[in-house]
Amino acid sequence: MARETRPTSGSDRRTGPRDDGTTRLFQACARLAAIALTITGTTSLSYLTIDVLGLRWLPSGCGEVAGVCVLPDHPGSRAVLGALVAAALGLVISWLGRRSRNRYEDAACKAGAPAPPDAPAPTDSARTASAPRPRRVAASEVSRGLQNRDFWATSPFHQQLSAAHLAVGLAIPGVVVGAVLLPLDAASSSGRLVAWPTVSVGLGLLALGFALVLVVSGRGSATHSRATLAVASVSLGTGVVSGLTWGHDGDAVLLRSGANTVSVLWVSALALLLPLILQQLAVARRWVRGDFFPWSAPVVLVLLSQVSLQMALLAMIALAGTWLRTLPVDAEHQVSPSDAGGELTAEGAAAAARTDLAPMAQTTVTLLVLLWLLLLLALLVGFFFGTWRINARTPAHLRPETVRRDLVSAYAARESSGVPGWAPPSGPDAAFWRSALRPGESGEAWVAGIARFYRIARVSRVLARFLTAAGILTFAVLALGTVLTLPGLREGSLGQAWAEQSVGPFRFLAWGALALPPAVLGLVATLWRNQNLRRIIGVAFDVGTCLPRSFHPFAPPSYSERAVPELGERINRLAANGGRVIVAAHSQGSVLTACVLAREGLLSTEARQRVALVSYGSPLTTLYRWAFPTVFTQDVLDSLAAGLVPPEAATARPRWRNVYYLTDYIGGRVDLSDPALDAEVNRWMVDPPTRWYVRGEPEPRIATHTGYGNDDALWREVDAMAAALDG
Structure with missing residues (x-):
């Protein structure tokens, strides 16, 4: 989502956009979809670190049970510790984005090698033009795009976009930890003038609103960026102070507000994708038939990005929750009501189910992995029958008999052109040469191989349609699983049925989703050590990082x-x-x-x-x-x-x-x-x-x-x- 763009509704395949090549509506929708990715990732990390690890795992070994025992009598401090871990991860990612900006966008390009001493001075060199002016707009919104000399000078815009996404990374942990502390604050707020967890939640939501306004406008001021970061930081700081100061009064209070808040943030992030989807649907009917698909890359990529990110994070939540349920329970220091023997009562078990999102996350991940496996199988079957096999739907110009006729004509024109070396073999050695077009089994196989590559060359169109279909189907499953986590639906029959599927025979597939990111990194590292295979990675990286970052600031910089x-x-x-x-x-x-x-x-x-x-x-x-x-x-x-x-x-x-x-x-x-x-x-x-x-x-x-x-x-x-x- 860092660089993709889409033409205006008044465009077609031949003439292109009628205006400067951009629409403000599309730009705003695309930036909303990009920040939704940050909201989703930060929310999942916050739930994992605050609820699953901080509130459930850290006190799991207290009492007579062997294991970890950290701050057993202070759940607020454990929640704060988890929030700080989530915020630290956001700061690290933001620092990497800032580092790449300082090394690329803020760095003046090196001039060419100096001319020889006796060389004449350039008469009209590009050096005579002044340096590009830094712009506080996205590269995709610069008038006339590539033709504009300021197309690459968008460092201020990247700074404000980074500020908005960093504010999200700080505000969401503040909102979640504040929501977790709300029941504790309500149980011990007598005599207090200010409900600080409520302030933390309110300031965090305000920071999120400021960040959304910043990305929608695309032209925010430096003051707006600083104010957004400041409010997000105060939200997180308020939540930290509340947890450290008053978070010790609710050892037996059910902390269900955290799960409710996380589910609302998840659904809100998915809702931010709707403007882009609706905008693309509005212009799709005006898009010329014959293109790869009515939807262009932005919608496809944002759907696949959401699914890929959540598959990995939900797998971590699901497996961590499953692992915690296998640990011995210390009744005294659990955050759920329990009896004296350490086993949860029926009421406590039902309450714990309402606040534990891990079973539902495991069902969602399992279904997503199964769907991906089926889609990949369909792709392989389609690729085989579309390229290796000739069927009734194979176009005539891609069939071996037509390709043979075209090759005969092309080689005849080439060999009769009179170009030295292109004529057919002659002289004493002519008998040693053979024509690959000769009749016979080998000649037919050679022509069939060329025809097959003709069909493979058209695979990019099929692949684009496959990715679009995969994005729509997998996102639908993710959206359904996410909506069912909402309060009210989670306790209903459909939500309970969704959670109960986590114990099905395919639950092991969640491990595959969790292993996917390190497996990809390992594959990339292996390929990088091989000089020939390294080109595969290089090609993908070259295409993905060619243009300046216009929508998501934490992508690799543009070389x-x-x-x-x-x-x-x-x-x-x-x-x-x-x-x-x-x-x-x-x-x-x-x-x-x-x-x-x-x-x-x-x-x-x-x-x-x-x-x-x-x-x-x-x-x-x-x-x-x-x-x-x-x-x-x-x-x-x-x-x-x-x-x-x-x-x-x-x-x-x-x-x-x-x-x-x-x-x-x-x-x-x-x-x-x-x-x-x-x-x-x-x-x-x-x-x-x-x-x-x-x-x-x-x-x-x-x-x-x-x-x-x-x-x-x-x-x-x-x-x-x-x-x-x-x-």
Whole structure:
């Protein structure tokens, strides 16, 4: 949720948004959905540390029972200890976000390497332009997006967004600990002028309101940010003082307010997603058919983020609660009514069930894990039948017989082009060569493999639909399990039935949800040690951290804030020294180059006249137009192509070639509105580049996304761009 954006309702796939590429309504809804993630996570952590660990576990070993025994006669202090742990985790995450901001957003980009002493000074370099002005608006709201020189200068906005999320991380522990202390305060408030737990809850809710106003407006002042943080800090401090001072009077009082407050906060966080969902539904009917799905990335990602975060946290709550129920009970120091023998009475057991959310959490996690397993199985089956098997729904142009005809035509045109090295084998060694298109079992298998990669290249569309369906279904289960924790519903028949399912045969699946985060970290660490597998992580990280943070402040920073101006400075320096620059950009490199060429004031006039672009495997249309449509608008792509047309050219022939394979599962065409420009820019290349191989050796390898560099046709396009610059 850190960077995703969505086009306005008055847009379509070709022309893009009619205004600056953003709507204030969408921006506000998306920021609400992002802060809902922080509210959900902080609430779950607060319940885990305050209720499950602080109030239930710390006194579990007191008396004659072996185990932990901390502050047995002071439940308020135990609740405060749990609140401080939850707030400390929020402070650590905020510190990491601040550290990344100081190292990226606040750091001036390094200039290019110094020119030689005898080199002429640049005449119109980007260095002559003043530095970008820091803006207190999100990058996604900057007028004209990537083309605006201030697109990357949003450090003040990130500061205020960080303040709002940090305030949530401090206010929610204050609200929960205050709610926990309310029964204790009511039992011993005689003679007090102020009910301090009530003050803690009230100030915490006020801080949450300030934070929501801050993220909705997107343009809050520094005073607003400081006031929000101050109120949240006072709320937490008031709760701490209340617990340490008066939290010793209710050893036998049932602390059910904490569970009630947590359930209300959970449901409120999910409710904050509704504005974004409704806004997207309102514009979905105007979205052109043929895109991946009417809903774009923000809704899908926010649903999956909520589900993933809560799966891990609810698994921790469920398993901790299950473990606590297996421990021996010391009757004297429990927070629930019990009899003298240490066993809970029927009334006490019913009361404990009303305040213990762990059984319901375990049912929710178990159902979510089961649903994910079924969805993954459906994806594997669908992927198998959609790519490896030919069925009645397979399009004609993706069937092996059609692919064979296309390959025969493409190889014939290539071999008759007169390019040295492209002609069929001849001479004394011709007998040793074989054509992979020859009739026979091996030839049919080779063509079938290419056709299969044609179908795999379209998997991104299927994957987008799968993620959307998975997000909707899993979020529905999470929402149902969350709503049932509300007071009144939790004690009802449906709530009790939901809690009782936690002892079913699939309860072990909660361990899988708990093990998922460390398993992912372990997998990433393992892959990172392997140089070849490291690229898999690098590709995902490059895509996810390309753009500035506009919605959630605690995501990794954008490396493009330095990479884009540094690449621009490099081009300026080469052009200033009389060089002609051809940028051969593969995959993510084409995105960075597009950012450089689209940004006003970065390249000098001289550099723009001496630069050409050859992109290959480019995801500008296939991925970025779907995931970031208000940043990579159609206007940005059209302006990029038009800006590479020489001003003196009689016809629109831009110095840009975008080459692609139909087997490429990431890159592809770059759709342009002008048919003439589109035809000049895009160049399809046949894959594999040749059909010939030496007898006894494997057939030519399918290049897909990573094999462009071995294709002579690519470098012929580079030579053509060099000739265009020379001309």
